[in-house]
Amino acid sequence: xxxxxxxxxxxxxxxxxxxxxxxxxxxxxxxxxxxxxxxxxxxxxxxxxxxxxxxxxxxxxxxxxxxxxxxxxxxxxxxxxxxxxxxxxxxxxxxxxxxxxxxxxxxxxxxxxxxxxxxxxxxxxxxxxxxxxxxxxxxxxxxxxxxxxxxxxxxxxxxxxxxxxxxxxxxxxxxxxxxxxxxxxxxxxxxxxxxxxxxxx
Amino acid sequence: xxxxxxxxxxxxxxxxxxxxxxxxxxxxxxxxxxxxxxxxxxxxxxxxxxxxxxxxxxxxxxxxxxxxxxxxxxxxxxxxxxxxxxxxxxxxxxxxxxxxxxxxxxxxxxxxxxxxxxxxxxxxxxxxxxxxxxxxxxxxxxxxxxxxxxxxxxxxxxxxxxxxxxxxxxxxxxxxxxxxxxxxxxxxxxxxxxxxxxxxxxxxxxxxxxxxxxxxxxxxxxxxxxxxxxxxxxxxxxxxxxxxxxxxxxxxxxxxxxxxxx
Numbered sequence: 001x002x003x004x005x006x007x008x009x010x011x012x013x014x015x016x017x018x019x020x021x022x023x024x025x026x027x028x029x030x031x032x033x034x035x036x037x038x039x040x041x042x043x044x045x046x047x048x049x050x051x052x053x054x055x056x057x058x059x060x061x062x063x064x065x066x067x068x069x070x071x072x073x074x075x076x077x078x079x080x081x082x083x084x085x086x087x088x089x090x091x092x093x094x095x096x097x098x099x100x101x102x103x104x105x106x107x108x109x110x111x112x113x114x115x116x117x118x119x120x121x122x123x124x125x126x127x128x129x130x131x132x133x134x135x136x137x138x139x140x141x142x143x144x145x146x147x148x149x150x151x152x153x154x155x156x157x158x159x160x161x162x163x164x165x166x167x168x169x170x171x172x173x174x175x176x177x178x179x180x181x182x183x184x185x186x187x188x189x190x191x192x193x194x195x196x197x198x199x200x201x
Numbered sequence: 202x203x204x205x206x207x208x209x210x211x212x213x214x215x216x217x218x219x220x221x222x223x224x225x226x227x228x229x230x231x232x233x234x235x236x237x238x239x240x241x242x243x244x245x246x247x248x249x250x251x252x253x254x255x256x257x258x259x260x261x262x263x264x265x266x267x268x269x270x271x272x273x274x275x276x277x278x279x280x281x282x283x284x285x286x287x288x289x290x291x292x293x294x295x296x297x298x299x300x301x302x303x304x305x306x307x308x309x310x311x312x313x314x315x316x317x318x319x320x321x322x323x324x325x326x327x328x329x330x331x332x333x334x335x336x337x338x339x340x341x342x343x344x345x346x347x348x349x350x351x352x353x354x355x356x357x358x359x360x361x362x363x364x365x366x367x368x369x370x371x372x373x374x375x376x377x378x379x380x381x382x383x384x385x386x387x388x389x390x391x392x393x394x395x396x397x398x399x400x401x402x403x404x405x406x407x408x409x410x411x412x413x414x415x416x417x418x419x420x421x422x423x424x425x426x427x428x429x430x431x432x433x434x435x436x437x438x439x440x441x442x443x444x445x446x447x448x449x450x451x452x453x454x455x456x457x458x459x460x461x462x463x
Binding site: 077080088101104106149 | 363
């Protein structure tokens with residue numbers, strides 16, 4: 001996608017939740033870009049790219065943890081931002097229940113999708129990697145945040161969990177959220193995203 | 202001393218002082234453990250010890266010196282964060298230990314002070330301590346539930362606040378101040394290791410078997426209270442210093458961790 005072509009089809013007079021314009025990001029040296037895209041409400045944008053292409057660095061730049069070499073970011077933080085990191089925090093002992101994790105994230109119990117309901121009363125450290133990941137995804141999607149950024153949400157997931165994740169993502173569009181999905185799983189991106197942006201070094 | 206002394210009015214205030222600390226420190230400790238900051242608790246306790254000795258040097262009461270040290274240490278801890286993992290806490294711990302012992306070595310009654318910091322001074326605490334501890338308990342009871350969700354959110358979604366444009370979330374400082382004040386008061390009353398044991402052991406046990414966060418905090422506080430009741434009675438009955446008895450009792454209770462959930 002070229003500079004200046006943000007590709008957002010959700011303008012409709014509404015301000016995009018996130019605009020990334022001709023962005024080149026990195027740490028000591030540039031790692032990724034230039035890349036441009038925008039996310040409006042009800043859109044799911046996928047960031048694809050090979051390992052080491054700088055997808056996570058781009059997310060880090062959006063939250064201010066990586067250096068911007070050129071281009072700019074406009075993020076409507078007033079609408080709330082939720083971020084699932086590539087490797088979610090998983091402690092050896094986590095006496096919290098699934099329900100308590102969701103409440104802390106501001107994701108109400110009431111709207112929890114059926115695949116997750118059985119996990120609400122369980123201790124977090126008794127969940128499988130895929131179950132824990134799915135719960136974390138819902139903690140982000142079910143929160144009040146309008147912009148949700150998910151970094152490799154399919155980590156630890158079996159095909160069944162990936163299918164459940166895809167359902168959650170598709171449903172999130174109806175709730176007016178803008179979602180940025182970073183993933184190497186091109187099948188998932190093609191299935192759920194309104195468009196996919198390729199990130200290159 | 203005999204067991205009858207437990208109900209002696211002379212021991213009532215020290216007993217209540219210990220009881221309040223035994224309830225509140227493990228609750229704070231549950232959050233410290235979840236945040237992976239139990240070493241920070243020990244370093245703040247040691248900084249409080251240095252404050253106590255410095256306070257004595259300046260003619261201040263023990264609790265005042267401890268509180269002053271805590272009020273300096275807590276913002277420092279918040280500011281430094283965990284950028285070097287536990288290294289910062291280890292440096293704070295060693296600095297506190299070194300300063301405390303060097304000051305004690307050059308202070309009149311330095312040996313008594315050092316022994317007090319090792320064993321605790323619970324039997325010599327009075328209503329002035331009670332007022333400070335009660336104020337700390339009220340502060341924890343009011344503020345901790347208010348910041349609880351944000352502490353949990355920050356633990357499981359560490360980038361959440363930064364992603365929302367908040368670089369230094371206020372709840373971090375609130376928690377660090379609460380923990381530091383409670384630890385400082387406890388260091389002056391039950392000794393540095395007694396305070397640390399109350400922060401560390403009950404949550405360590407509760408984390409093993411409690412189902413749910415509220416229950417973890419409640420179990421932690423309950424285990425602390427039971428340890429205090431047993432230790433106070435044992436220390437008087439056996440004529441032993443309270444601090445080491447408390448630590449020993451807590452360690453015995455930690456056997457429950459080994460048999461729980463396996």
